Amino acid sequence: MTTPLDADAAALLGRWQSDSPGPVHEQPLEQSRNSGLLTPEVTGEAPELWSVDDTMVDAVPVRIYRPSPSHDLPVLVYAHGGGWTLLSIDSADVLCRHLADGATCVVVSVGYRLAPEHPFPAAFDDVSTVAAWVARGGLGWNPPRLGLGGDSAGGNLSAAVSTHARDTDTMRIDFQLLLYPALGTDLDRPSNRALGPDARFRLSRETMEWFWSNYLGGALTSDDPRAVPMATADFAGLPRTLVVTAGFDPLKDDGTAYGAALAAAGVDVEHFEASSLPHGFAMMLGAVPAARAAFSHVVGRVRAGLHPLPPLAAEFRARPFGRHSEDLQMLLHQMRSQPMSGKHFLFMADSQREWVLGRYSAGPPYEPIVDWDVTFHDLESAEWHVFKRRWADLFAEELSDG
DSSP, X not given: OOOXXXXXXXXXXXXXXXXXXXXXXXXXXXXXXXXXXOOHHHHOOOOOOSEEEEEEETTEEEEEEESSSOXXXXXXXXXXXXXXXXXXXXXXXXXXXXXXXXXXXXXXXXXOOOTTTSOTTHHHHHHHHHHXXXXXXXXXXXXXXXXXXXXXXXXXXXXXXXXXXXXXXOSOOOEEEEESOOOOOOOOSHHHHHHTTOGGGOOOHHHHHHHHXXXXXXXXXXXXXXXXXXXXSOOTTOOEEEEEEEEEOTTHXXXXXXXXXXXXXXXXXXXXXXXXXXXXXXXXXXXXXXXXXXXXXXXXXXXXXXXXXXXXXXXXXXXXXXXXXXXXXXHHHHHHTSOXXXXXXXXXXXXXXXXXXXXXXXXXXXXXXXXXEEEESSHHHHHHHHHHHHHHHHHSOOOOOO
């Protein structure tokens, strides 16, 4: 059974369609750039961060989002969407704040030059310049992990810079987030044919040809992977990738095909589809609750990509019971030997079908305190939860579930 379009998303798209004077490619460019569709009501509340600063990197405007003053966080360089022609740093502001806050990373949002005034390779060069600046320690530290991310056309730019970095060995990219990306110029995929003619989704064949033509200087295709990431001859060696598609997106099959090509080449790739949502759902967090839920999942996966489990934690996550390596045995012994005060443990409920999280009081005497709000029906999940709590006590570091 096909998942229907989310009702709140359908209502929002319907309002946009009724207020629109027509397809974007038929409107004056400045009118399209100032459409006013992305209001605070639509994008939702912006999380508060430790700092948000606007600056310039080699003449490229950037906005830097810091969730804390720490100088050892991973960094995500982000490129907004808009068909290389529309939108800006401001349009991606709420989205970037959620990424910085939820993924515990610094986000550097790039105000790249727009087409058609600045066709390829202008936007590519701008994103590449900023990523290289971050990799060289431009923020004041060399990030432990460097990611590239973007939505729609921004996903194209992120994938293109990742591919070029691999091909030229200019910098190490560890992770890429591709939100409903535009990666190839084939507009005859089933999702294009099925959803493109529906005016609500705003990505008809004519509109996509207009976007591509703007970016490619009048052309509709290119064999340069810096412009069209699907044009690369080899997908091997690209970074760990999260491809996010939307069920009601004419570009859905584009992202799916790219993810499949990465997987076939042996790349660590995860594909998440928000089956009931349209293209652009990450900018609908205020108006569409299902978009908030889907994007919250995406942010969690970004956190896992930028904060990978240390080897011993990954070993325990994969095999909490049974034979462990000598190093893990020593770590588990250290965890068991921790002082009783505040130490976490598992308590089996009377039903013997669930486990409850507990901890000892500050004592002595050390009294067990059971938290009935944290229960588990799966013992492996319960053991992993306790492991994470004890890891945080030992190392002052929060483990992701990646």
